[in-house]
Amino acid sequence: MENLEMISFQIISCVGTAKSSYIEAARKAQEYEFDKAEELIKEGDAIYIKGHEAHASLIQQEARGESVAVNMLLMHAEDQLMAAENFKAFAQQQIVIFKKFQDIENR
16 A cells, blocks of 8 residues: 555544544533543544644655645545544534533523
């Protein structure tokens, strides 16, 4: 398997795992389990970074003048990278919103 394919699969694997953590964090926020939700965000971040670093290696390669062939697999990897970022933002907003709901319920 070519290097680009391996990097693409690494991105997909890492950010897919991170996205799953972020989705679970949103679910925990809905259950008012905020400590667990925030722990899941941190877990997602730790694995997301590995995917981001793999992606950054391709950007660095391109910056050195070494062409990176864009193919469907890489496009999918980049799409998953952006989706994970969006799910993280969503999960963080869920935590904020449900903390406010809990405050209102406790009044």
